[in-house]
Every structure is written in C-alpha cells, then in structure tokens.
Amino acid sequence: MHDTRKPDTKKMTHNEEKFLNFSDAANLIGYRSYTKITEFVNSGILTSYSIPLSTRKRVKKTELVDLVFRSSLKNF
Numbered sequence: 001m002h003d004t005r006k007p008d009t010k011k012m013t014h015n016e017e018k019f020l021n022f023s024d025a026a027n028l029i030g031y032r033s034y035t036k037i038t039e040f041v042n043s044g045i046l047t048s049y050s051i052p053l054s055t056r057k058r059v060k061k062t063e064l065v066d067l068v069f070r071s072s073l074k075n076f
Contacts, residue, residue, distance in 0.1 A: 017061075020058060029068055047060070
C-alpha cells in the first residue's frame, strides 16, 4: 500500500531555510519600508534568492539575523 497522506508542510525541520520577502525582512529588523533591504542587496551586503512559484526576490532569515548580530557587535 502507498501512503496517501499529505506531508505536513507547516512544520520546518532544522535543515529547512526560511526565506523572507523584502517587506517582512525590513519589518523584522525595525524598518517600515523594504527600501533598506533593497539597498543591502544592491550593495552586496545581503544576497537575494528566487524561490519556486514566486516572482519576488527573497532573503534568507538566517543571513539577515547574522547581519544584525554582526552589526550590533561592532557597537561594543
């Protein structure tokens, strides 16, 4: 018999990466507009990614968090 249950796609494993659109990424780090994320991508500070079934570019949440963490360490 075949397993006909659909996989639960809402649960993420540790190996799966979370991608954010530019607006969500900006909101996460305290900006009201996605413009700053666009600037980060255009200047090479962040990398943008294409995901299947979407025309919008995304950024990796882990890379964004790492950027914020590194910039906060410079202030010490």
